Amino acid sequence: MTNDILVFAEIRDGSFKKINAELISAGLNLAEKSGGAVNVAALGGDIDAAIEDARKYPIQKVYAVKNAVLANYSTQGFADALEAVVKQAEPAIVLFGATAMGKDLSARVAARLGAALLTDCTEVDLEDGSLKVKRPVFSGKVYANVVSTNDGIKMASVRPNIYPASDQGGDPAELVDVACDLSADNIGAMVTAIESTAAGRKDVTEAEIIVAGGRSLKSEENFKILEELADVLGASVGASRAAVDAGYAPHSQQVGQTGKVVNPKLYIACGISGAIQHLVGMRTSKVIVAINKDANAPIFQHADYGIEGDLFDVVPLLTEEFKKIVEG
Amino acid sequence: MKIGVLVKNVPDTETKIKLTSDGTGIETQGVKFVMNPFDEYAVEAALQFKEKIKDDATVTVVSLGPDRVVETLRTALAMGADDAVHVWDDAFEGGDMLTNARILAKVIEKIGFDLILGGKQGIDYDAMQTCAAVAEHLGIPQVQIVIALELSEDKTALVARRRIEGGDEVVDIKLPAVVTCEKGLNEPRYASLPGIMKAKKKEIKKIGLADLDGLTADDVGSMGSTTKIVGYESLAQRPSCRMLEGEPAQQAADLVRALREESKVI
Ligand SMILES: Cc1cc2nc3c(=O)[nH]c(=O)nc-3n(C[C@H](O)[C@H](O)[C@H](O)COP(=O)(O)OP(=O)(O)OC[C@H]3O[C@@H](n4cnc5c(N)ncnc54)[C@H](O)[C@@H]3O)c2cc1C
Ligand SMILES: Nc1ncnc2c1ncn2[C@@H]1O[C@H](COP(=O)(O)O)[C@@H](O)[C@H]1O
Numbered sequence: 001m002t003n004d005i006l007v008f009a010e011i012r013d014g015s016f017k018k019i020n021a022e023l024i025s026a027g028l029n030l031a032e033k034s035g036g037a038v039n040v041a042a043l044g045g046d047i048d049a050a051i052e053d054a055r056k057y058p059i060q061k062v063y064a065v066k067n068a069v070l071a072n073y074s075t076q077g078f079a080d081a082l083e084a085v086v087k088q089a090e091p092a093i094v095l096f097g098a099t100a101m102g103k104d105l106s107a108r109v110a111a112r113l114g115a116a117l118l119t120d121c122t123e124v125d126l127e128d129g130s131l132k133v134k135r136p137v138f139s140g141k142v143y144a145n146v147v148s149t150n151d152g153i154k155m156a157s158v159r160p161n162i163y164p165a166s167d168q169g170g171d172p173a174e175l176v177d178v179a180c181d182l183s184a185d186n187i188g189a190m191v192t193a194i195e196s197t198a199a200g201r202k203d204v205t206e207a208e209i210i211v212a213g214g215r216s217l218k219s220e221e222n223f224k225i226l227e228e229l230a231d232v233l234g235a236s237v238g239a240s241r242a243a244v245d246a247g248y249a250p251h252s253q254q255v256g257q258t259g260k261v262v263n264p265k266l267y268i269a270c271g272i273s274g275a276i277q278h279l280v281g282m283r284t285s286k287v288i289v290a291i292n293k294d295a296n297a298p299i300f301q302h303a304d305y306g307i308e309g310d311l312f313d314v315v316p317l318l319t320e321e322f323k324k325i326v327e328g
Numbered sequence: 329m330k331i332g333v334l335v336k337n338v339p340d341t342e343t344k345i346k347l348t349s350d351g352t353g354i355e356t357q358g359v360k361f362v363m364n365p366f367d368e369y370a371v372e373a374a375l376q377f378k379e380k381i382k383d384d385a386t387v388t389v390v391s392l393g394p395d396r397v398v399e400t401l402r403t404a405l406a407m408g409a410d411d412a413v414h415v416w417d418d419a420f421e422g423g424d425m426l427t428n429a430r431i432l433a434k435v436i437e438k439i440g441f442d443l444i445l446g447g448k449q450g451i452d453y454d455a456m457q458t459c460a461a462v463a464e465h466l467g468i469p470q471v472q473i474v475i476a477l478e479l480s481e482d483k484t485a486l487v488a489r490r491r492i493e494g495g496d497e498v499v500d501i502k503l504p505a506v507v508t509c510e511k512g513l514n515e516p517r518y519a520s521l522p523g524i525m526k527a528k529k530k531e532i533k534k535i536g537l538a539d540l541d542g543l544t545a546d547d548v549g550s551m552g553s554t555t556k557i558v559g560y561e562s563l564a565q566r567p568s569c570r571m572l573e574g575e576p577a578q579q580a581a582d583l584v585r586a587l588r589e590e591s592k593v594i
Contacts, residue, residue, distance in 0.1 A: 117425075120455075
């Protein structure tokens with residue numbers, strides 16, 4: 001085993017996702033302590049552009065498995081390919097994004113390799129050869145400090161938007177093609193289609209700004225006023241469960257315990273009461289703004305800025321104010 | 329068709345999590361434990377398949393944990409599951425998810441299932457590890473975070489819709505396989521009164537370490553684990569909320585200024 005850190009790069013639609021640059025910066029911190037290098041694993045079908053992107057970061061090597069079988073994500077195909085990379089690169093630590101793909105793959109590969117695995121971390125550190133992480137547990141009600149106790153390989157998935165994206169720079173990283181026998185016949189679960197839901201907008205888990213609405217929006221139609229604000233800010237639109245259950249917004253936008261955990265730099269909660277199951281999904285946002293006509297709404301206890309008022313008055317005014325800034 | 333459902337017993341969502349005074353543990357006194365919400369979707373999905381297939385399908389629920397998990401197994405029986413298996417042994421104490429998965433995989437192998445359903449994740453440690461690791465140990469496919477699931481006519485395959493960032497993946501699955509369920513898949517039924525009465529009388533099968541070939545005390549519980557929780561921390565308190573005063577137009581203008589100049593997020 002080396003002292004190196006391997007970053008599993010998430011590549012979707014052929015492009016190198018932002019989370020990968022965040023993992024590289026988390027990996028560079030770890031590598032400084034371990035005395036190793038950061039390398040990237042790039043797996044997929046038609047991924048030349050993503051590989052070229054990966055090579056621009058201050059890393060040593062890009063280990064690539066290019067194979068048509070990997071054109072779409074499959075746990076088994078990607079697990080076999082990543083296993084081949086790990087066997088060749090012999091990293092001490094493998095980092096994944098805490099995304100649908102990263103969490104699915106990391107658990108499968110960790111079980112195969114007998115690795116220690118820490119999911120959904122908000123801090124990753126190395127101490128006396130152990131991986132030491134902080135991760136929210138009990139749906140984000142508290143943090144747990146967890147360490148790896150094994151001698152062998154250690155893995156962690158890191159939440160998006162926690163580490164700053166690494167800058168590019170330096171000489172292009174070396175490209176290492178890794179051989180791996182893959183056959184579609186051995187894969188029992190194959191993606192046959194991908195249907196995009198968030199037309200033109202980032203998923204809430206990836207968004208830097210979220211404008212979220214609750215039951216008080218009263219209709220799907222009324223969510224348009226949040227979309228208008230989101231458009232000005234380049235934001236994504238989130239929703240409470242009450243709004244989703246009422247059919248005003250799709251479940252893919254639901255924030256909270258039975259929805260998504262989000263971590264933007266700005267979360268604007270419009271007419272959301274602040275139930276515990278909602279709070280656990282957005283509490284780690286850097287700045288929280290609450291707009292609610294009830295001064296006693298619990299959301300105000302968790303917000304940085306509050307406006308007591310009717311969202312139907314306030315939101316369009318905010319849209320106008322933000323427009324002034326954006327248009328300079 | 330034999331369907332297995334993995335159900336976990338977790339603190340109720342409303343529970344306030346209190347740390348023990350030394351911060352190294354969670355106070356479990358007075359905490360209400362329930363079936364993991366995501367596992368309710370799994371039980372419901374299994375029952376719907378059984379109803380569709382009619383007589384030749386059975387639903388077996390499996391839970392690993394101390395005696396309190398029996399209540400969750402009874403809840404599943406009351407919903408309509410046929411059998412329940414309680415997996416526990418003192419040696420299992422303190423096991424992390426990957427270790428528990430090794431045990432669950434052995435149990436599943438012993439019983440033999442065509443389809444294993446579970447929840448997307450436990451709302452206790454939010455790990456999302458167990459089911460993938462179970463699938464790996466069994467050497468069968470897994471598809472997670474599923475919001476729609478259909479069984480083929482010949483009962484050898486499934487088509488699933490899986491939620492990913494910004495969209496859905498449609499996945500063809502060959503059975504046997506492990507599938508984990510997300511909110512939206514179905515509306516879990518409530519246990520009926522006759523169901524509850526019947527569930528009370530059902531025998532629950534117990535499985536311990538001695539029943540599982542190839543596993544020793546060193547492989548399970550805290551001994552077999554590769555991770556360890558060393559302490560807990562409360563979330564940092566936010567400074568108190570600054571309420572913006574004045575007419576709505578004033579509030580809006582002041583907020584935008586504050587976001588730009590004070591917190592610099594815009
Ligand atoms: C197992 C379980 C899981 C759950 N998971 C989730 C989850 O993932 N996400 C989630 O969000 N919830 C979840 N919930 C539900 C949660 O408990 C709340 O019911 C829900 O968050 C409430 O949504 P809301 O704030 O939109 O509605 P309400 O609680 O009804 O609040 C509406 C708020 O809008 C304000 N308001 C009304 N009109 C206006 C107006 N014109 N202008 C300004 N303010 C106005 C009101 O003062 C009120 O505060 C879950 C519950 C359970 C039991
Ligand atoms: N102790 C357990 N007993 C039975 N099933 C479990 C157990 N732990 C986890 N599971 C299953 O695995 C899913 C994911 O749990 P986790 O890996 O803890 O997030 C749960 O929703 C259950 O379906």
